[in-house]
Amino acid sequence: MLRAPNENEKAVPRHFDPALINDPFDDPGLYVDLVFEKRALLFDLGDLGRLSPRKMLRISDVFVTHLHMDHFAGFDQLLRRLLGREMTLGVYGPRGIIDAVEHKLRAYSWNLIGGYDGNLTFRVTEMDESGRTSSASFSGRTQFARRDEEKGQLSEGTLLKESGIQVRATTLDHGLPALAFVLEERAHINIWRNRLNAMGLAVGPWLRKFKEATLKGADDQSPINVAWANAEGAKPDSLPFGLLKKEIMKTSSGRKIAYVVDCAYTERNIERIVKLAEGADTLFIEGGFLECDSVAAAARRHLTARQAGTIARLARVKRLVTFHYSPRYKGQGAELAREAQDAFLSG
Ligand SMILES: [Zn+2]
Incomplete structure (x- = not known):
């Protein structure tokens, strides 16, 4: 995305x-x-x-x-x-x-x-x-x-x-x-100003067109009209998109955080969560029952810790945090967290 x-946007994400x-x-x-x-x-x-x-x-x-x-x-x-x-x-x-x-x-x-x-x-x-x-x-x-x-x-x-x-x-x-x-x-699409200067190019409206071309997924050979800092001498009116992309553009991917609570471990739910949370940096998900009590969890339409970990693995998230623990496990929080992490890291 x-x-x-x-134009004034800082490079700081x-x-x-x-x-x-x-x-x-x-x-x-x-x-x-x-x-x-x-x-x-x-x-x-x-x-x-x-x-x-x-x-x-x-x-x-x-x-x-x-x-x-x-x-x-x-x-x-x-x-x-x-x-x-x-x-x-x-x-x-x-x-x-x-x-x-x-x-x-x-x-x-x-x-x-x-x-x-x-x-x-x-x-x-x-x-x-x-x-x-x-x-x-x-x-x-x-x-x-x-x-x-x-x-x-x-x-x-x-x-x-x-x-x-x-x-x-x-x-x-x-x-x-x-x-x-x-x-x-x-x-974010950011422009390296120092490289722009080093190439002798000037800041101007053409940069917006260049960014638009990036958004549209332009062909590397497409000519982009440019502006030079010093117009003297024989300089081309345009440069290939691919060259500019390589020299002056920096893309930083955005972060993603998913929040999932209270749902039954059904195929449809799993599919929907995986699609939504795919590749998230952090998935916050309920995992409030130990697997040995999966029948009780299912009756309340909740996930177990292991099920939460399995979903996190399927969604290929980078980090898993479970919470919303059932009060019946007071004092066993570490065990709940461990069951989820084990399922997340297995396979
Ligand atoms: Zn609820």
Whole structure:
């Protein structure tokens, strides 16, 4: 996935800083600080008690896997913290999340909210199994009255698409539809300015055309019109794309983080997770049951540690982190982690 960066873009890649909010035995939740954007994304809304106010205030978008309480009860904590701030919070989740947010907001009285300086707005988007979306907004200005917005159809489950990052989702079976998410950084095309100078070439609009040619996968022989720093002497109007690519271009691939919780070990789920998480730098995945209790895990539509490790291996991720451990194993966290890693590294 490539995009055309703007001319001023620095060669420094964006930086994701993902961290689980809680101990693996407590509510699941992943906080991803987008360091250079001074904001953060949150995956799942369980207990947020361990997130500092400063961290909560950085959250711009929240992605909820499903509406079991341990994944959504933190909505109130976030609402409490953000109230009175001038901001719009994006909330994304499976079918039913618009109603769920509406009910949460309706549980309180808002007759005095007009006196607040900042206006907090929630913009909620839900995705069904076939990628159809519905959205609704709830603005503090209207005492959080629901305003339905347009419906849409996603391609590839892309819920959030910005110039530098995107978040995609797929629907898994957990006895109910639950979403799994992947956060991807777009690849960067950068120009080596020192090499450009060394070749006697000038910075100019032609660089944008060159980057566009890169995005289109141009043929190495295609001529690219160039600008020279010093136009004197016999210099060609164009240079071959392949030569420029070799001399002045640097591509850095984007990072990828996958977040998968609460799903049964079914062929369909495995296939969907593998497709979504393929090659991820880190896969955060539930693995809360020991394999000896696989019957209990299956009855609750959850993965065992070994199943999580197997999925990570199939998806060829670089790093595996398991969490969302069942409280029945308190004191056996290391064993759960080891079963997953063994399956990940085997074969
Ligand atoms: Zn659940």
